[in-house]
Amino acid sequence: MRAAVIEPDGSLSVRGIDDPTPGPRDLVLRVTGCGVCGSDVAARGAMPAGTVMGHELAGEVVAAGAEVAGTWADGSRAAVLPVFACLNCDACRTGHVAHCTNAALVGLGGGHGGFAEYVRVSADLAFPLPDSVPDAHGPLVEPFAVGLHVARAAEIVGGDRVLVIGAGAVGLTTATWARQMGAGSIVVSDPAPARRTTAETFEVDATHDPGAGPVEGSFDVVVDCAGKPGLLDVASAAASTHGRIVIAGVCYEPDTYVPLVPMLKELSLRFAIYYQPGEFQTVVDAFASGAVDPALLLTRTAPLSELEALLTRPHPDDLKVVVDPTL
Ligand SMILES: [Zn+2]
């Protein structure tokens, strides 16, 4: 099959590799689309030679392992929680499969990912796509599951005033779920004008340019989806008394903050990453019912040959580019 493979010199080449074969509880999917993620850009340099990346994927079943062939007919379509997990440890039994002690992350070093014609995935973590969900929306289940997990970590309830820092895919999917959970108002803050314009298409109440000064008002929930040093202080200043802060932006740098402000407000601070199987099902159901329109997230579709450019020079205004390996 054709796949985008990381070579020993770190470059990416689209070339032939062996087709995957399913284990007893695996599926092999013909990839119908695989989204490019900020974590692909960040993690690429750490991936060993031979890796095929891509974890925001959906596809059509072309082979099923012996134990799951009865439930997965050839041609059925699925979105995938991109993990191989034991399903038996404490983390797995409580639904936190990405925290499995033996978790292998598909496309991030734990098995070839979706930037290929075919991919092997766990049937136990594959979610059937109803006919009402088109192929183009399948790869968007994963990023919307990220946002749902963040919004749930924030314990958003009806009427909450919500500030989302960062108008990327995580921020705007989080804002989408905040709306679904009944948030009273949603403000999205981002320094990039084009990203603020995109945010307005997501039915947020207002956007804010942090370059123009601190955001006005105080917020029951502040979600950091940008991952920059200094944002904990920004979030603490914006939060109301007894507010909740969720850190969902990936930050590799040390950060300092002044503990007095969150203390005086008795703020709660949580961190959020990944998702749970139930959240994937909730996303699929919301796509199918029309409660959530995933098309808002999709910037464009690109061929495999463009992946190198998408990973080395990601355009800051791209919300979500999906690679279609058939192009
Ligand atoms: Zn991702």
Ligand SMILES: [Zn+2]
């Ligand atoms: Zn486990």
